[in-house]
Amino acid sequence: MTRRRYxxxxxxxxxxxxxxxxxxxxxxxxLPLLDPAAKGTLSEHGGATRAGDDxxxxxxxxIKNTGAKNVILLIGDGMGDSEIxxxxxxxxxxxxxxxxxxxxxxxxxxxxxxxxxSGKPTYVTDSAASGSAWATGTKTYNGAIAVDIHGKDQKTLxxxxxxxxxxxxxxxxxxxxxxxxxxxxxHVTERDCYGPDETTKDCPSNALEKxxxxxxxxxxxxxxxxxxxxxxxxxxxxxxxxGDYQGKTxxxxxxxxxxxxxxxxxxxxxxxxxxxxxxxLGLFAEGNMPTRWSGPVAGKGGYLEPAAECKDNPDxxxxxxxxxxxxxxxxxLLKGDGDGFFLQVEGASIDKQDHAANPCGQIxxxxxxxxxxxxxxxxxxxxxxxxxxxxxxxxxxSQIVESMNVEDVHDAATEAKLPFEVTRDAIYPGLxxxxxxxxxxxxxxxxxxxxxxxxxxxxxxxxxLRIAAYGPGATNIVGLSDQTDLFFTMVRALGLKEN
Numbered sequence: 001m002t003r004r005r006y007x008x009x010x011x012x013x014x015x016x017x018x019x020x021x022x023x024x025x026x027x028x029x030x031l032p033l034l035d036p037a038a039k040g041t042l043s044e045h046g047g048a049t050r051a052g053d054d055x056x057x058x059x060x061x062x063i064k065n066t067g068a069k070n071v072i073l074l075i076g077d078g079m080g081d082s083e084i085x086x087x088x089x090x091x092x093x094x095x096x097x098x099x100x101x102x103x104x105x106x107x108x109x110x111x112x113x114x115x116x117x118s119g120k121p122t123y124v125t126d127s128a129a130s131g132s133a134w135a136t137g138t139k140t141y142n143g144a145i146a147v148d149i150h151g152k153d154q155k156t157l158x159x160x161x162x163x164x165x166x167x168x169x170x171x172x173x174x175x176x177x178x179x180x181x182x183x184x185x186x187h188v189t190e191r192d193c194y195g196p197d198e199t200t201k202d203c204p205s206n207a208l209e210k211x212x213x214x215x216x217x218x219x220x221x222x223x224x225x226x227x228x229x230x231x232x233x234x235x236x237x238x239x240x241x242x243g244d245y246q247g248k249t250x251x252x253x254x255x256x257x258x259x260x261x262x263x264x265x266x267x268x269x270x271x272x273x274x275x276x277x278x279x280x281l282g283l284f285a286e287g288n289m290p291t292r293w294s295g296p297v298a299g300k301g302g303y304l305e306p307a308a309e310c311k312d313n314p315d316x317x318x319x320x321x322x323x324x325x326x327x328x329x330x331x332x333l334l335k336g337d338g339d340g341f342f343l344q345v346e347g348a349s350i351d352k353q354d355h356a357a358n359p360c361g362q363i364x365x366x367x368x369x370x371x372x373x374x375x376x377x378x379x380x381x382x383x384x385x386x387x388x389x390x391x392x393x394x395x396x397x398s399q400i401v402e403s404m405n406v407e408d409v410h411d412a413a414t415e416a417k418l419p420f421e422v423t424r425d426a427i428y429p430g431l432x433x434x435x436x437x438x439x440x441x442x443x444x445x446x447x448x449x450x451x452x453x454x455x456x457x458x459x460x461x462x463x464x465l466r467i468a469a470y471g472p473g474a475t476n477i478v479g480l481s482d483q484t485d486l487f488f489t490m491v492r493a494l495g496l497k498e499n
Contacts, residue, residue, distance in 0.1 A: 030381040031470065032058045033103040038095030048095055062105040063475040068493040069340035069385035072376045076369045077127060077180055078351025080395030081466055086359065086445055087366035089400065093438035100373030101390060104468035108477045110485065111464050112394055115139045117149050123462040127351065128191040130393040130483055131183035137487035145179065145216065146187045151205065157487060158184035158225060158342060160496045167337035168225040169330045173289045173323055174348030175232030177216040180393060184344055186219035195238035195250065208242035217250050221257055226274045227330045229282030231289045254281055265321040274333040282326070290315040291349050292368050295360025298431035299453060301424045303444050304406055307436040310360035323347055324371035331379050342494065345372055354396040355456040357431045357447040362398065380471050387474060387493050391467035397449040397458040401428060403442040
């Protein structure tokens, strides 16, 4: 039987056939995970295969559970299929596999276009519109935070979960006011309205002094998720312009509202409570949190430079918690709630380093997200009422391209009767950089949406994205869906009611 027929045979186990497929209630045994690394020498017959002998039993086991008490949603910002492949090849080799990201047994693809304000499709989304889609189930315009194309607030999954009595968390490696974390806790017409100062200028209808609900940070404090962590401390120095806390900084407001603020890994490690009496607010950087790895950025003709290796970023010392540590602590603090929890986890700087044409930066952040995914999966294996989903918000610009050498370019220049420099830049007209991969091979990464060396100028792309899941309700991500489907998948899994 072919591999495709195995998958089809497993997926026909519908509710009507649940008894034959062992469906219904959760079994005592943990659901299986994939181990998709190549099992042999890549050059040998069958040595590069990943699937094993038969995945049908694994998939059948993975589709029979229904109903979730907890949902953990992991987002790799800008983590398209290409970004995953670049990071996997570098960190684990061509035949290797991520222990977290590649272990999910069920996968699909989803579309992620946004809309303009007339309701027509915009084929390349930003993080605000895409995050709003899965947070609210409503398509909207680029820059919108949990509002529709008319600026009307759309209730978020985190808010629905909280109303249902569930514990909630929202963690990121970006500023906590950035688009992806903001879509769960705030509603503003433009994504840059972090604090009162920006809101007065750019989102006047949302400003407290104009009768609105305030800036992203002010709404974050009012939404009162049990756990919020990331960067973004700088905005808390701004002063409220109206309301009960007028004239006070947002940091003072947070403390007066009962939030416990932690600022480093040691303080986070010691935290032992996060609930509505004392929500936990982690502020680990003034802006975005520092990346895991650093290395040379891509440049014009960079594919002819010597292969580089990524290094630990000296700016991320022991005082900065990893995304995996933040995820584990969040789960530990939220899991005690008898009604379950919803937790959103974002690896934010895959996108930010892709914008900067920094392959080591984006790879390290993908490795970080993989470690956080492994933490979530380890919890879900022991807690079979937990659905874990991993996906991205939009695709990005990095690509693996053919590695070339100086002699190849000289030959091409001679054949084309063009100067070497012209030929060099014409072969890969964007920016490139060569890394030395886990295989010991040259891995050439190209950024083709801009050749601007002086700005974070690489752009998002519109390709559909991978989505993967594990646990009860995981089958709902199989096949082609849309970003908005993810909202309804999680609502149904948690048994939430929209109102």
